[in-house]
Amino acid sequence: MSKGENTLLSLEAALERIRQGKPKRIPTHRKLSVRAVEEEANLGNGSGYYYPEFVEKVKQTKAEIAAGKGEITQPEIQTVRTKLKEQKRIKENFKAKYEAEREKLALFAASQHHLNDKLVKALSRIDDLEYENANLKTELTELKRNKIVSIK
Template identity: 80%
Template sequence: MSKSENTLLMLEAALDRISQGKPKRIPATRKLSVRAVEEEANLGNGSGYYYPEFVEKVKQVKTEIAAGKGERVQPEIQNVRLKLNEQKRIKQNYKEKYEAVREQLANFAAAQHHLNDKLVQSLARIEELEFENSNLKEKVTELNRSKIVPIK
């Protein structure tokens, strides 16, 4: 057997172990890929790509595994688009929450300003009433003093 035949046999054996869910060198939870099969076969990076029919077999096994689990294998661009749409949805959700909180903050600030204005007006009115009260007390005192008559 030549070296390329040995390599192909090692790759095939590794693919079989992974498809059965009993890998030796990689975690069983790892996604199936040519690189995962290469690591399971203890081969170098890219050595599986010398065998295009093997790469197609890996893709076919990956599709079969996904079909067995009820999943649909999607091309990478669709996965990226789905992730992008999910990120856009999350960003829009945060933006809406931010705008709602910002509007609520503006309402609180307006209410605070309104209350502060009322407080200033009330304090000014209290000062006016206290001044008027002191003037009235002085007048009452003057009136009471004018009613006093000397005793003879």
């Protein structure tokens, strides 16, 4: 037997052990894939892909296992589309939340600006009143000084 035949035999034996649920080198809960079969057969990464018919056999076995568990196997493109729709939904959800928070921030900034404007006006009015108060005090002082009469 050649090396290639030995490799194919070890891959098929590993696949059969996985199919029966009695793998030696990988956990039983691991998903079936060509890489999982390669690890079970104690072969290098990618060695199973030299045998396209074996890759098809793994895919077929995976579909059979899924059908046996009552799972529906979807074509890969359908799975990708489903994931894409989910990602779009999540992105739109985050975008809506972002826009809502952005509007809140704009309202907060506007009210902050409005309050700041009122504060500046109030401080200006206080300065004007303090200036007027100071002028009135000096005027009152002058009037009181004019009423003073000397005693002789």
